[in-house]
Amino acid sequence: MEGDQIFVTQHWDIKYNHAAGETGSTFFKAIMDKKVILGKKCPKCKRILLPPRSFCERCFVETSEWVNVGKEGKIEAFTIVYEKFEGLPNPPYAIAYVLLDGASTAIANFVKGIDLKDINQALNHIKVGAKARVAFKRKREGRITDFWYEII
Amino acid sequence: MKPHNLGIIGVGQTTYVTRRDDVTLPELAREAAATALEDAGIEFKDIDGVVFSLALDALEGIEGGEKWCAEALGGYGKPFLRVHTGGAAGGSAVHTGFFHIASGHFNCVLVVGSEKMGETPDAQSVLNQIFDPIYERELAINAVNMCSFQAVRHMKKYGTSEYHMALVAVRSRKNALNNPYAHIKKEVTVDDVLNSKMICYPLKLYDCCPRSTGSCAVVLASESFIKKIRKKKVAWIKGVASCTNSYYMGDRMNGSCINDYADSEALFLAAKKAYNMAGINNPNREIDVAEIYAPFTSTELAAVEALGFCEKGESGICNEKGIFEMDGEIPVNPSGGVLTANPISATALARVAEAALQVIEKAGERQVRKVGTAVATGEGGSLQFYTVTVLSNKI
Numbered sequence: 001m002e003g004d005q006i007f008v009t010q011h012w013d014i015k016y017n018h019a020a021g022e023t024g025s026t027f028f029k030a031i032m033d034k035k036v037i038l039g040k041k042c043p044k045c046k047r048i049l050l051p052p053r054s055f056c057e058r059c060f061v062e063t064s065e066w067v068n069v070g071k072e073g074k075i076e077a078f079t080i081v082y083e084k085f086e087g088l089p090n091p092p093y094a095i096a097y098v099l100l101d102g103a104s105t106a107i108a109n110f111v112k113g114i115d116l117k118d119i120n121q122a123l124n125h126i127k128v129g130a131k132a133r134v135a136f137k138r139k140r141e142g143r144i145t146d147f148w149y150e151i152i
Numbered sequence: 153m154k155p156h157n158l159g160i161i162g163v164g165q166t167t168y169v170t171r172r173d174d175v176t177l178p179e180l181a182r183e184a185a186a187t188a189l190e191d192a193g194i195e196f197k198d199i200d201g202v203v204f205s206l207a208l209d210a211l212e213g214i215e216g217g218e219k220w221c222a223e224a225l226g227g228y229g230k231p232f233l234r235v236h237t238g239g240a241a242g243g244s245a246v247h248t249g250f251f252h253i254a255s256g257h258f259n260c261v262l263v264v265g266s267e268k269m270g271e272t273p274d275a276q277s278v279l280n281q282i283f284d285p286i287y288e289r290e291l292a293i294n295a296v297n298m299c300s301f302q303a304v305r306h307m308k309k310y311g312t313s314e315y316h317m318a319l320v321a322v323r324s325r326k327n328a329l330n331n332p333y334a335h336i337k338k339e340v341t342v343d344d345v346l347n348s349k350m351i352c353y354p355l356k357l358y359d360c361c362p363r364s365t366g367s368c369a370v371v372l373a374s375e376s377f378i379k380k381i382r383k384k385k386v387a388w389i390k391g392v393a394s395c396t397n398s399y400y401m402g403d404r405m406n407g408s409c410i411n412d413y414a415d416s417e418a419l420f421l422a423a424k425k426a427y428n429m430a431g432i433n434n435p436n437r438e439i440d441v442a443e444i445y446a447p448f449t450s451t452e453l454a455a456v457e458a459l460g461f462c463e464k465g466e467s468g469i470c471n472e473k474g475i476f477e478m479d480g481e482i483p484v485n486p487s488g489g490v491l492t493a494n495p496i497s498a499t500a501l502a503r504v505a506e507a508a509l510q511v512i513e514k515a516g517e518r519q520v521r522k523v524g525t526a527v528a529t530g531e532g533g534s535l536q537f538y539t540v541t542v543l544s545n546k547i
Contacts, residue, residue, distance in 0.1 A: 051287040076405035079300035086274035106402035128308035
């Protein structure tokens, strides 16, 4: 049968315009206008959620207070990607979850400024527990990629 | 009200392969369903409900593929439900079927999962879409690196190494040689794994599952139905539980030992509930075999700890000791597991099917000796949804 099969080629190409919501918009505007990272505090468990959310899933209450968290923290988890995935960036690139000072949860972003070609060299710098700082894009546009991490 | 007893009376699987161009998604689904009905010794008319496990629509390129598949599974004129909890969908589908029958409203339920990943251009570009579009999707997170994050935390917290992960790959691939349905049937050495191409540190090519095409089905039946048809070999479902963790991985990375992303805490909680329901006090002694949903080697290390087969952080050493080998204390994934076949929508269902085959001693070359109790797990999303199913040869 092989060679006799008929294939119908189709593709999905659907454009969405996702609202960041009031909470997400406040977070991005603080980054755009003031280079400030804002978390949101749960009035009950006192966790400062980053990225900020309008509610705390564990207490089932609305978060209330905006909190300015630090621009430095430590890496809680990371990966360095060496494989090309369709529609995703060209490798190598590094992604890390960083627990910024004052926040209760870690927030992900790319790690830049380290040569990733030699993995062993890269792993000397990028590791769980390593200190990292936030660096901001010059032209910020209200997206998570407005900032990245650099190893201190 | 005491739930009605029920068990698995029929199992069907296709051989898992890279692609199947000779069938459509519903035709593929039907193959496993027909085999399961034949195995159970019943006909379509005996089924009074169908549960269909179908995970990500974009993997198939069909929005709501259950619509297309319903007719192929005898859904016509009967209740039909699609269940989707990502990779855990097959486990959730079994649990849905369980509650149908345990309620006393159904006697015989067909549970099916079907997947054609051979038609998916790049599964990881689809899996990137499971992350929220506002905060995380643009960071190129996918299923491989989401598991890498757990692996590096496990390594840091417990001293787990890439060598320990490689041992999982070596065992899985060795076991798969005994499974006629496995997709990957090629043995590897520890060095092969360690020297394979780095995908997302620390996960290398042989730490990762394949993209598979195939279907799996099981027939669930009530005790009274089983008595009526005089079915002798039954894998009784003694415990079912599921538990959900935070969507955001970073919420589980706050330095605290409670609900640490390293540990698959929601699997631990689900297992505790399922064991309790099944009357299992010491999983280490009472469970004879496990089929674990682990698409990456590191995922299995965290899972065996969460399931109580060893202490937290000791999975690496236990693998060195051979505890999870076919002749070890608790054989893990005699089928070769997800590392040797991952048809996502059918994968967690295949874990239950394989555990059932072990319990009724119909697992052929991969049969573990003296199985009384088996456990099967499912895992979906960002290590978010977990299912645990306990099967026994005794009612």
